[in-house]
Amino acid sequence: MGDWRDDQELMVMEGRIKVxxxxxxxxxxxxxLRSLRDDKKFLGTKCPRCNxxxxxxxxxxxxxxxxxxxxxxxxxxxxxxxxTTVRMQHPTLSPLPLPYGYGIIKLEGADTGFLHLLHxxxxxxxxxxxxxxxxxxxxxxxxxxxxxxFRPLGGVK
Amino acid sequence: MGKRVAVVxxxxxKQRAHRPDVNGVEIINEAVRAALADAxxxxxxxxxxxxxxxDHFEGINYMETWSVDGSGGLMKPVMKLTTGGTTGTTMAxxxxxxxxxxxxxxxxxxxxxxxxxxxxxxxxxxxxxxFWDRPVFxxxxxxxxxxxxxxxxxxxATEEDAAYVAVRERKHALNNPYAHLHLDLTIxxxxxxxxxxxxxxxxxxxxxxxxxxxxxxxxxxxADEYPQKPVWIQAVADRHLWxxxxxxxxxxxxxxxxxxxxxxxASRDVYDKVGITDPLKQFDVxxxxxxxxxxxxxxxxxxxxxxxxxxxxLVLSGATDMGGECPVNPxxxxxxxxxxxxxxxxxxxxxxxxxxxxxxxxQVPDVELxxxxxxxxxxxxxxxxxxxxKPEKAKG
Amino acid sequence: MEPVAVVxxxxxDIRKERxxxxxxxxxxxxxxKALGDAGMTIDEVDNVITVSNDFFDGRTIxxxxxxxxCGSYNKNITTVEGDGTFGALFGVMRVxxxxxxxxxxxxxxxxxxxxxxLITNAMFDPIYERSLGIEAITSxxxxxxxxxxRYPVSEEQCAMVSVKNHxxxxxxxxxxxxxxxxxxxxxxxxxxxxPIKLLDCCPLSDGASAVIIANVDRAKKITKKPxxxxxxxxxxxxxxLGDRDLSEVASLSQAAKAAYAMAGxxxxxxxxxxxxxxxxxxxxxxxxxxxxxxxxxxxxxxLTASGKTAMDGExxxxxxxxxxxxxxxxxAGLNRIIECVLQLRGxxxxxxxxxxxxxxxxxTNGPCGQSHCVWILGGDK
Numbered sequence: 001m002g003d004w005r006d007d008q009e010l011m012v013m014e015g016r017i018k019v020x021x022x023x024x025x026x027x028x029x030x031x032x033l034r035s036l037r038d039d040k041k042f043l044g045t046k047c048p049r050c051n052x053x054x055x056x057x058x059x060x061x062x063x064x065x066x067x068x069x070x071x072x073x074x075x076x077x078x079x080x081x082x083x084t085t086v087r088m089q090h091p092t093l094s095p096l097p098l099p100y101g102y103g104i105i106k107l108e109g110a111d112t113g114f115l116h117l118l119h120x121x122x123x124x125x126x127x128x129x130x131x132x133x134x135x136x137x138x139x140x141x142x143x144x145x146x147x148x149x150f151r152p153l154g155g156v157k
Numbered sequence: 158m159g160k161r162v163a164v165v166x167x168x169x170x171k172q173r174a175h176r177p178d179v180n181g182v183e184i185i186n187e188a189v190r191a192a193l194a195d196a197x198x199x200x201x202x203x204x205x206x207x208x209x210x211x212d213h214f215e216g217i218n219y220m221e222t223w224s225v226d227g228s229g230g231l232m233k234p235v236m237k238l239t240t241g242g243t244t245g246t247t248m249a250x251x252x253x254x255x256x257x258x259x260x261x262x263x264x265x266x267x268x269x270x271x272x273x274x275x276x277x278x279x280x281x282x283x284x285x286x287x288f289w290d291r292p293v294f295x296x297x298x299x300x301x302x303x304x305x306x307x308x309x310x311x312x313x314a315t316e317e318d319a320a321y322v323a324v325r326e327r328k329h330a331l332n333n334p335y336a337h338l339h340l341d342l343t344i345x346x347x348x349x350x351x352x353x354x355x356x357x358x359x360x361x362x363x364x365x366x367x368x369x370x371x372x373x374x375x376x377x378x379x380a381d382e383y384p385q386k387p388v389w390i391q392a393v394a395d396r397h398l399w400x401x402x403x404x405x406x407x408x409x410x411x412x413x414x415x416x417x418x419x420x421x422x423a424s425r426d427v428y429d430k431v432g433i434t435d436p437l438k439q440f441d442v443x444x445x446x447x448x449x450x451x452x453x454x455x456x457x458x459x460x461x462x463x464x465x466x467x468x469x470x471l472v473l474s475g476a477t478d479m480g481g482e483c484p485v486n487p488x489x490x491x492x493x494x495x496x497x498x499x500x501x502x503x504x505x506x507x508x509x510x511x512x513x514x515x516x517x518x519x520q521v522p523d524v525e526l527x528x529x530x531x532x533x534x535x536x537x538x539x540x541x542x543x544x545x546x547k548p549e550k551a552k553g
Numbered sequence: 554m555e556p557v558a559v560v561x562x563x564x565x566d567i568r569k570e571r572x573x574x575x576x577x578x579x580x581x582x583x584x585x586k587a588l589g590d591a592g593m594t595i596d597e598v599d600n601v602i603t604v605s606n607d608f609f610d611g612r613t614i615x616x617x618x619x620x621x622x623c624g625s626y627n628k629n630i631t632t633v634e635g636d637g638t639f640g641a642l643f644g645v646m647r648v649x650x651x652x653x654x655x656x657x658x659x660x661x662x663x664x665x666x667x668x669x670x671l672i673t674n675a676m677f678d679p680i681y682e683r684s685l686g687i688e689a690i691t692s693x694x695x696x697x698x699x700x701x702x703r704y705p706v707s708e709e710q711c712a713m714v715s716v717k718n719h720x721x722x723x724x725x726x727x728x729x730x731x732x733x734x735x736x737x738x739x740x741x742x743x744x745x746x747x748p749i750k751l752l753d754c755c756p757l758s759d760g761a762s763a764v765i766i767a768n769v770d771r772a773k774k775i776t777k778k779p780x781x782x783x784x785x786x787x788x789x790x791x792x793x794l795g796d797r798d799l800s801e802v803a804s805l806s807q808a809a810k811a812a813y814a815m816a817g818x819x820x821x822x823x824x825x826x827x828x829x830x831x832x833x834x835x836x837x838x839x840x841x842x843x844x845x846x847x848x849x850x851x852x853x854x855x856l857t858a859s860g861k862t863a864m865d866g867e868x869x870x871x872x873x874x875x876x877x878x879x880x881x882x883x884x885a886g887l888n889r890i891i892e893c894v895l896q897l898r899g900x901x902x903x904x905x906x907x908x909x910x911x912x913x914x915x916x917t918n919g920p921c922g923q924s925h926c927v928w929i930l931g932g933d934k
Contacts, residue, residue, distance in 0.1 A: 005573070010572045010573065012572065013287065015287060015611070017213070017279075017283050017611050019213055019216065019275055019276055019279045019280050019283065020275070020276055020279070021215075021216045021274055021275050021679065022273065022274050022275070023180070023215075023216075023274055023679045023680055024175075024176065024177040024178075024179065024180055024271065024273070024274065025180060025680050026177070026178055026179040026180040026183050027178045027179070028183070029180055029680055029681075033680075054796075055795075056678075056681050056793055056795075058226055059179070059182075059183045059186065060183070060186045060190070060226070060227065062225060062226035062227075062231045062791065062796075063200070063231060064199070064200070065186070065189070065190055065193065065199070065200055065229065081699070081795065081798075081799075082695045082696070082698050082699035082702065082799055082800075083695065083698060084691060084694035084695050084697075084698055084746045084747050084748075084749075085744075085746065085747045086691060086745075086746045087743065087744040087745060087746060087747065088743070088744075088745045088746070090670060090686065092671070093670060093671065093674055093686035093688060094686050095684065095685060095686045102685065102687055102691050102692075102694075102695055102746075103695075104695060104699075104794055104795045104799070105795075106795070112793070112795045112796050113794070113795030113796075114681075114793065114795040115681075115682050115685065115687060115695075115793070115794050115795060116685065117685055123747075128699075128702050143684065144680065144681050144682070144684060144685070145684055145685070159650060159651030159652075180680065211607075211613055211614070212607040212608060212613065212634070213607060213613045216675060216679065217675070217676075217679070218606070218608040218672060218673070218675035218676040219635075219676040219918060219919050219920075221634075221635065221789070221918070221919075221924075222676070222789060222792055222918055222919030222920070222923045222924050223676065223678065223792055223919075224792070225789055225790075225791060225792050226791070226792060226793075230789050231789070231790075231791060232788060232789070232790060232791075232803065232804060232807065233788065233789065234786075234787045234788055234789070234808075234811075235787070235788075235789035235924060236633060236635060236639050236642075236643065236787070237633065237634045237635050238631060238632060238633050238634065238643075239607065239614070239632055239634045240614065240616070240631055240632050241613065241614035241617075247631055247632075250631070251631070251643070253650075254643070254646045254647050254650045254652070255643075255646050257646075257649075257650035257651065257652070258645070258646040258647075258648075258649035258650045259554070259555075259649060260554065260646060260649065260785070280613055281613060283607075283611065283612050283613045284612065284613040284614045284617060285617075286617075286618065287611070287612070394629060395629050395630065395631065396627055396628070396629070396630075397620055397625055397626075397628075397630050398626060398627065418627075422627060533614070534613070534614045534617060535614075535617055535620070551650070551651055551652075552652075553650055553651060553652025553653075
């Protein structure tokens with residue numbers, strides 16, 4: 001390293017990449033999201049060969065590649081497979097005020113779990129196998145956040 | 158070490174402006190299922206999956222892990238490569254090396270893009286250096302326009318000559334049900350289209366598309382196990398020469414100021430390996446990554462199909478049209494379909510199909526040897542040669 | 554598999570922030586070091602593989618930033634996007650294909666130039682998961698919880714991993730975070746997302762590394778101390794977190810199995826002398842040790858608590874300090890390979906963990922260890 005590298009003012013340029021997105025949900029995803037919006041119902045799709053009900057629904061089975069043509073209505077309740085309580089708020093990522101959590105929730109009728117938010121709970125209620133229920137928004141837009149979060153059945157006791 | 162490698166399965170979706178009926182994973186799966194069906198196998202017949210796209214077009218980080226449901230990679234070795242516009246040809250080359258290495262006998266390679274999901278120019282602009290290039294520079298068109306301006310200045314070529322290429326590509330696409338654009342255009346149509354960045358006009362440019370392509374590449378030990386005739390990869394090469402946009406122009410110390418030295422060097426590399434001294438005569442078909450019309454003149458010179466400055470004469474002679482000495486882009490090429498991650502791979506796919514005689518309306522008679530190129534940001538060039546005959550030994 | 558060796562290695566040091574260097578500067582340093590280590594010139598490099606991530610770099614075709622610096626001019630060059638272990642594995646394929654005698658593989662990362670959590674949020678599905686705000690730490694917390702619920706591994710045992718690895722870092726001149734910690738320190742550090750605490754997490758880091766791989770003929774000409782690639786394996790599990798049991802290590806076990814088979818290893822605990830694995834979070838060390846077959850499922854915590862995985866233990870794990878002591882994300886796996894190479898050569902200096910004949914390097918991609926890559930390296934051909 002030569003002398004000119006010492007004691008220099010180091011320039012740092014701030015920037016953001018500006019790339020907006022329009023993600024297609026596809027026919028399967030669209031039906032799923034419409035069901036959340038219009039009927040407050042979760043739907044899964046079933047692989048006819050493997051007999052697995054996928055929730056989040058899939059168009060094709062990841063294993064045998066068959067089309068998952070059968071739609072299955074799932075309950076709005078399910079069990080917690082795993083969970084975490086978030087303790088540090090992130091300025092833009094955190095969708096809810098603390099304390100909130102994430103859970104992998106297996107809805108009744110589905111063979112796979114899925115990821116969603118947890119809220120209205122006490123830590124002691126978060127247990128593997130605990131029953132949780134979906135809480136929907138009043139105004140819904142066919143988005144996964146039409147479901148505000150899941151909470152232990154009946155909320156905080 | 159050094160297994161010879163064949164293409165035995167080809168799958169592609171139709172290239173379209175917008176596929177809202179499928180998400181990315183699903184569009185990948187369409188091509189994958191088509192390739193599996195073509196090869197007559199199930200997912201169990203794949204040893205590894207290699208997949209690529211250009212990240213910022215769909216905004217998916219770790220795309221290869223995100224897409225396992227569709228790619229067939231569940232509980233298999235999965236790897237991602239990404240090299241900008243050359244991604245599609247890179248995938249074919251990656252599959253080649255994976256099988257040639259002897260580590261995998263049967264590799265599925267996938268290239269895909271849903272360009273409809275993003276602002277293509279916005280995403281491409283992020284390829285350029287944030288300090289020196291990005292603030293003054295926008296997207297792919299301007300970069301290509303720099304080249305076109307230089308070419309027009311250097312040679313006797315005219316915009317009308319370039320327009321001939323644009324018309325040829327779109328006319329060829331009319332024979333290809335998989336192509337995105339099906340436009341019957343005239344030179345006047347091209348010349349009357351609005352300028353994007355002089356001298357490049359709307360009609361001179363490629364579209365942006367949604368689409369996916371998958372190929373099954375297998376080792377020589379297994380190539381006869383499949384319903385389709387194996388198409389042998391004869392040689393592959395790539396070169397990359399530049400980091401900053403201005404590097405290649407008039408800078409004699411960088412490749413003698415020859416901004417497309419990368420294509421020249423990569424093509425000479427594969428030509429030497431295969432014994433090509435007269436590409437125009439020896440290749441029966443060429444699927445070249447020509448993102449815009451002027452490329453169809455200048456890059457033919459870089460590829461040795463004619464002398465420097467000879468592009469217009471070559472093209473206007475009809476030598477690159479269907480029925481000509483060496484038809485270029487019977488598929489309609491990139492100017493008719495451009496799902497960027499898939500685009501290079503579709504060139505490989507179409508040459509494979511040509512050699513197998515399965516191109517229907519766009520079939521060139523008696524194809525034994527085909528040339529493929531890929532192109533990407535900062536003049537990255539990939540070149541592959543595919544052929545009917547098994548090479549004497551793996552030439553790489 | 555034909556004999557293939559690592560003949561040169563180079564790492565920049567790992568720091569929180571390298572404002573003096575661009576990506577190209579870091580890569581140039583790493584590549585120069587690797588060439589110097591191998592006693593090679595850039596002309597003797599037959600092809601180049603670069604490793605970087607477009608999101609972390611905020612740049613499409615992120616490899617463009619370093620093309621000059623990695624000596625790719627007029628060479629065959631391509632880019633693997635994924636942890637360095639995968640990139641280097643592709644580099645091995647390039648040599649095994651017979652097309653090239655040597656491959657240079659280089660990787661770069663600047664955790665300081667971007668907001669990591671926004672970037673790891675982007676690995677989640679835009680329709681179903683991203684808007685929930687999930688990212689690397691909160692998703693890993695789900696896995697840590699599942700793991701600790703299923704198996705008798707405790708937060709305290711995971712804390713021991715942090716203590717050990719940060720302590721090892723004192724003996725590694727390039728490590729970012731040597732820290733003298735106790736288990737109590739770790740347990741008292743604030744929770745980010747239960748059960749993961751601040752001192753259970755790897756830091757954000759800047760760094761670059763390079764390795765040179767050669768076939769047997771070239772290796773013999775280049776170096777007296779080639780380190781041989783004995784086994785390789787990689788495997789990718791399901792994507793949606795609810796599709797798999799997060800406490801399971803199926804894809805890791807499969808990758809390890811492939812690598813062990815190639816290397817002729819049937820009892821890793823006996824036959825592997827040293828491990829460098831991807832410990833982005835403390836719970837991952839015991840979990841991956843189980844998946845790699847060094848102990849039964851659920852015994853990873855006990856294995857750590859026993860002291861066997863200390864630098865002077867029977868099975869040193871992350872003598873380098875691991876990712877917990879410095880994690881330039883795309884580079885981290887390549888560093889695991891490099892640390893193994895140094896150990897096998899007896900050149901790890903103060904953190905040399907005794908005589909090492911066979912070492913295992915590991916890297917991972919995707920959320921919650923979805924995809925793994927395993928390398929077995931040996932001093933003998």
